[in-house]
Amino acid sequence: MENVGIVGIGWYGFSTHVHDLSFREMMFEAAQRAFYDAGGMNPREQVDAFISCQEDFWEGIAISDEFAPDPIGGSMRPTMTVAGDGVQGLAHGIMLVNSGVADVVVVESHAKPSDIMTLPEVVELAMDPLYVRRAKIPNYHFIAGLDAMNFMHRTGVTREDLAEVVIKNRSNGLKTGRAPYASLMTRNDVLNQEMVVEPLSQVDIARPVDASIVIVLASETFARKFNDTPIWITGIGFATDNSNLELANLGEAGYLRKASATAFQMAKIESPLKVNGVFVDDRYSYKELQHLEAIGIMDVAEKLRQGYFHSGSYLPVNPKGGHLAKGYPLEASGLSLVLDAVEYLREGQEAAIVGSWRGIPTFTGGVVVMQR
Numbered sequence: 001m002e003n004v005g006i007v008g009i010g011w012y013g014f015s016t017h018v019h020d021l022s023f024r025e026m027m028f029e030a031a032q033r034a035f036y037d038a039g040g041m042n043p044r045e046q047v048d049a050f051i052s053c054q055e056d057f058w059e060g061i062a063i064s065d066e067f068a069p070d071p072i073g074g075s076m077r078p079t080m081t082v083a084g085d086g087v088q089g090l091a092h093g094i095m096l097v098n099s100g101v102a103d104v105v106v107v108e109s110h111a112k113p114s115d116i117m118t119l120p121e122v123v124e125l126a127m128d129p130l131y132v133r134r135a136k137i138p139n140y141h142f143i144a145g146l147d148a149m150n151f152m153h154r155t156g157v158t159r160e161d162l163a164e165v166v167i168k169n170r171s172n173g174l175k176t177g178r179a180p181y182a183s184l185m186t187r188n189d190v191l192n193q194e195m196v197v198e199p200l201s202q203v204d205i206a207r208p209v210d211a212s213i214v215i216v217l218a219s220e221t222f223a224r225k226f227n228d229t230p231i232w233i234t235g236i237g238f239a240t241d242n243s244n245l246e247l248a249n250l251g252e253a254g255y256l257r258k259a260s261a262t263a264f265q266m267a268k269i270e271s272p273l274k275v276n277g278v279f280v281d282d283r284y285s286y287k288e289l290q291h292l293e294a295i296g297i298m299d300v301a302e303k304l305r306q307g308y309f310h311s312g313s314y315l316p317v318n319p320k321g322g323h324l325a326k327g328y329p330l331e332a333s334g335l336s337l338v339l340d341a342v343e344y345l346r347e348g349q350e351a352a353i354v355g356s357w358r359g360i361p362t363f364t365g366g367v368v369v370m371q372r
Helices: 023-037 086-098 121-124 141-153 161-176 187-191 254-267 284-295 300-305 323-325 330-346
Strands: 003-017 049-053 079-082 102-109 196-199 210-219 231-240 277-280 352-357 366-371
Touching: 003 023, 003 086, 003 330, 023 102, 023 210, 049 086, 049 330, 079 086, 086 102, 086 210, 086 231, 086 352, 086 366, 102 323, 102 330, 141 196, 141 284, 161 187, 161 300, 161 323, 187 210, 196 210, 210 330, 231 254, 231 330, 254 284, 254 352, 254 366, 277 284, 277 323, 277 330, 284 300, 323 330, 330 366
Parallel strands: 049 079, 049 102, 277 352
Antiparallel strands: 003 210, 003 231, 102 210, 231 366, 352 366
């Protein structure tokens, strides 16, 4: 199989409310920037296939993928939709290249949650209709609370450890221009917050954000026609665990453990400690630590306390701030982490790992191994 490289990437938004553009116009702006980043390519002549990652319920429009081709340059071109996280779309793009169907693929994902008037109800509709939805629990974060308590009981992670994740990531977000929730906080600032659901306060929970991200993939044969220094994707995997809370292993991220096993085998790496940075979904503070454990990093609480995951240390985790600082753009959340990793590698680092999660109430995730 040919290596697949990221030769262009563009984004727009990362705002609590992009009030002057529709989601289609946001897609267009991000696509323009991605094509410029890929050497000024012409999508109508130089792109073989387009992939859009979106979900009708988020858009409030039936068959919303019909709106995808025009803004990203895919009019009258092969365009497909992945109803899932952007990393899943990235995997489909790589499969198109490795199967010989395409040499250049554009992957797009976006979110405009500021337009969603009933976000909690949409999340509730995704829950198991017999065992969960009928319970009529008013706060959908309760699933994260159960998951967090099980994880903390099993691993010895404390409330103070979660506060350290919040402090680290929100301050890291100050280094980038797309982190509306970045801030300097103290441990007391975090621990004195009112609980949303035990053991999580408002600052432990990432907030939704409007954003659009477009990535241009190319086969090894074509990559350097657009970019002299592509970011190579050497391994990728995605998995879905059981979504029934009665059967799911709450307290563990089995979906990311399975996805990482596939990605690491493909990339021929034996340990995640061999890379220079890790970008994992942290839309809840405990999830960063849970996801690190799932990809094979043990004793996460002790490493966090020793500063192991801080910027400038042994293995920086979410050095661009993660979702706690930037917000999470629904199905574009995985590509948001990939965007962070691409920038990180372009700054001179050699290798990075991305670990995505589709969010409550799903048990779906993806892992990407990237090298400069």
